[in-house]
Amino acid sequence: MTPLLETRALSKHFGGLHVTNDVNFALAAGEIHCLIGPNGAGKSTFFRLLLGEYTPERGQILYAGEDITALKPFARIRRGMSVKFQVPGIFPSLSVAHNLEIALQHHLEGASLGAEIRRLLAFLNLSAAASERAGNLSHGQKQWLEIGMAISLKPRLLLLDEPTAGMSPDETFATGAMVQALNRDGVAVLAIEHDMAFVRQIAQRVTVLHVGRIFAQGTTDAIIADERVAAIYLGETDAPPLRSVADA
Template sequence: MGTSDPTVRTTPAVDETGDESSQILQTRGLCKAFGGLTATDDVDFGLEKGELRCLIGPNGAGKSTFLNLVTGQLEPTAGKIYYDGHDITEMPSHERVGRGISMKFQVPSIYEGLSVAQNVRIPLQQVADGDEFESRIREILDRFDLLAERQTVASALSHGQQQRLEIGMAMALEPKLMLLDEPVAGLSVEETAEIAELLREIAEDDGVALVVIEHDIDFVESIADRVTVLDQGSIFREGSIEAVKADPEVKRIYLGEER
């Protein structure tokens, strides 16, 4: 990876995630400790551009902590985070958003007192203006099946609609990398299938790389290119969903246990 000219010096971030690399994200030795508890332990995690990766593992495995390190909500105790050719380890979270990293939280993080259209308008203001503004709002609402709810107060939406709205708000930022924490928690089978189709479209049609934390293994199987299993803050296994599901140790720590 990196430049083919040996006389040109490059940084590790460029070598790992630059234009000549197929990767958008790479962490190296990433650790996060809270007092005596190590939540993320020496994680080397690589993600291809446009890949849809699922992150699974038992409760307390460090999944949400890992996403919060990538978004800058938490500062690592040790290690590096490389993204799109840059070392973002110490970059403030708002600058990471500006570089194309967006996050969809487990509990919908929407503005409940505002209309659906106003919710989309807020992130869209960072990337669009002028004549395209209103057309972009309409385009996003139409894509996420919320056009008829344009003037509806967000608090009046169903849980599934709120999940779609937050994904739409994240996509309004035109991200290169989207991180999602349990996007189908509490949804019906039909709503879960709708979200699965949306995420596949975002990866395949928009070329956005996605990391999805999820406990629903059927949902994981329906969307994931690859699966990473975390346990006790470390990567335990990584591979196709078929290989991960067949692994007896994964079954022991995760798939075969009550959650």
């Protein structure tokens, strides 16, 4: 079966620094996949390559079998990808409901637009803040609002860059529940995350990136049990052999 998202020998360097190095990655439709790795592993660069914000030096990106390597970001979004950034990307001086309206107006208008805004506000625990200026929300609420904007596009693939950064444990857990609810509706999720409790809560598979390469890949339990993964987080290993924990 064709993966929903696939990269083939994807490579990106800044000067002499190979930030993404021959990455062959595949994500199945409907899967929740977490991308972990120490700081500087190349996770965010990999995301920006997937989104089209960076152009790779080599390699291909395929979405539902189509080569999207040369497409602009907005064109990728229109094909069914959506993203939530690490730093909340919202429209700060507009109201919360207006933020959602701008995201939803692609496919809705009139009464159905209003109904969908109310439904999303409830889903995001933001009903009480509908007319609040988005810039005045708490950090966690801003993260939820951005998730709401991202899912307004009815994506088949949702990219989440550290969706729980700066959240309290309760907010993190609630975010995990949101992601799982979306996944039950058929949305595939690729999340960069550091919080292992969150990874454990949502991930079906985990990929470890290290110095721009795939270091390990497998189920959450297998990755957590892998001592070599713990070692790279502690800075004890720098050799990045490509291998699969599931295959080992």
